[in-house]
Amino acid sequence: MDERPVLFFDSGVGGLSVLGAARTLLPRMPVVYVADSGGFPYGTKSEAEIGARVPALLGRLAERYRPRLIVIACNTASTIALAAVRGALDVPIVGTVPAIKVSALHSRTRVIGVLGTDATVRQPYVDDLAARFASDCLVLRHGSAELVTLAEARLRGEVTDPARYAAILDGLFAQGGGERIDTIVNACTHFPLVEAELRAAAPHPVDFVDGSDGIARRIAFLTQGQDWPETPGPGRAVFTARMAGMAALDATLGSYGLATVEIL
Numbered sequence: 453m454d455e456r457p458v459l460f461f462d463s464g465v466g467g468l469s470v471l472g473a474a475r476t477l478l479p480r481m482p483v484v485y486v487a488d489s490g491g492f493p494y495g496t497k498s499e500a501e502i503g504a505r506v507p508a509l510l511g512r513l514a515e516r517y518r519p520r521l522i523v524i525a526c527n528t529a530s531t532i533a534l535a536a537v538r539g540a541l542d543v544p545i546v547g548t549v550p551a552i553k554v555s556a557l558h559s560r561t562r563v564i565g566v567l568g569t570d571a572t573v574r575q576p577y578v579d580d581l582a583a584r585f586a587s588d589c590l591v592l593r594h595g596s597a598e599l600v601t602l603a604e605a606r607l608r609g610e611v612t613d614p615a616r617y618a619a620i621l622d623g624l625f626a627q628g629g630g631e632r633i634d635t636i637v638n639a640c641t642h643f644p645l646v647e648a649e650l651r652a653a654a655p656h657p658v659d660f661v662d663g664s665d666g667i668a669r670r671i672a673f674l675t676q677g678q679d680w681p682e683t684p685g686p687g688r689a690v691f692t693a694r695m696a697g698m699a700a701l702d703a704t705l706g707s708y709g710l711a712t713v714e715i716l
Contacts (some may be wrong), residue, residue, distance in 0.1 A: 454679040455481040457688075458671060459519035461510060463494040465607050465701065466600065466642030467525025468708050470548060473525070473664035474671050475709060480680035481671075483687035484517050485710055490693030493653055494528040495569025495640070502571065506533040507540045509692070521669065521674055524548060527639050528569050531577040544674050550578055550639035551663040556586035558661060562631040563590045565624040565658075567650075568639030570595030578639075592630055594623035600682050604644035606649070608700040617646070618651035625655055636660040686711030 466485050471485060491497075492507055506529045510522060511523045521544045524537065528562050530557050536543045547683075550572070555564045560687065564586060566573055573593040583592045599620050602612050624630055629674035636658050644662045689710040691698070705713070 453681050454520065455482060455600045455681060456518055456520040457484045458523060458675070459513060459517055460485045460523045460525045461488070461513070461529070462486075462526040462641060463488050463492045463529070463705070464600070464604055464642065466603060466640060466645065467523075468607075468704070469641050470523060470525040470664045470667050471708055473668040477668040478675075478680070479670055480684055480713075481675075482681060482683070482684045483709065484519065484690060485687060485708075486513055486693070489691040489695040492695070493569070493597060493600050494526060495571045495595065495600055497571060499532050499571070502529060502532045503536060507536045510537055511540060514543055518711065519543060520678065521546065521671065523671065525641050525667075527641065528571045531572055531575040545669050546667060546674065548641060548663055548667060550581060550637050551666070552578070552581040552591065552637055553585035553663045554663070554666070555635045555637045555661050556589055558659060559589060559635040561632045561634045562588060563592070563629055563634065565630070565633045565636040566591060566593045566639050567599070567621075567624060567636055568593070568595055569597060569600060572639055590629050590632075592624055592627045592633065593654060594620075594627075596620045598624065600640060600642045600645070602649075606646050606685065607704045608697045609703075610700075612649065614649065614653055615621050617633040617649045621653055621655070633658060635659045635661060643698045688712040688714065690714045690716060692716045
């Protein structure tokens with residue numbers, strides 16, 4: 453039986469939104485989830501910093517855990533470093549990119565909001581997605597490092613201020629044409645974890661989309677025909693540095709089937 457895990461990688465715990473979708477589709481999948489807490493947050497870093505850090509770190513992780521497949525469950529890391537990682541590692545790599553194609557198919561008003569980190573929303577990769585799949589839409593973007601912090605706090609069980617979500621969304625809705633937004637792309641894997649709060653704070657009803665289900669289907673396709681353990685043990689959560697409030701994450705990690713916590 454093939455015990456090799458699927459390795460999920462993010463700067464923090466946002467990638468749990470991707471892991472959750474994959475677990476639903478592939479419940480026997482052995483998992484290692486790596487949070488680069490030593491480099492968190494990615495969204496405020498430069499392209500050069502991320503482009504150097506992510507391939508090097510994933511190379512060391514691939515040697516340590518010998519995964520059958522790696523999922524970069526982070527839009528920022530994917531839009532900047534995906535090509536470099538694929539070129540450096542002899543392991544199938546699945547990236548996470550803003551679900552602009554899905555949102556364009558979904559939108560009725562043809563006005564789409566893209567909510568991500570500062571580093572993600574300014575990438576040429578996003579320009580290309582918008583040109584290829586949403587050329588008949590007005591695509592408005594807003595980057596927020598604060599929303600990443602709110603999502604991490606929410607997963608630690610902390611109470612967050614609803615007014616902060618409204619202020620962040622105002623960065624989209626206050627732009628020209630923003631009052632016609634009917635679909636928002638959660639272009640950071642942290643953001644689906646606070647989708648209920650975002651939905652409640654929106655000035656009018658909007659739909660939120662993300663790429664987690666598509667990523668789960670891609671993992672299933674790439675591992676089709678491979679053996680999975682009959683009864684896989686608990687997944688392993690790995691952090692690259694100790695961080696404040698880690699003990700408060702135990703219940704959340706457990707709800708995603710992660711029980712063993714390591715600090716690299």
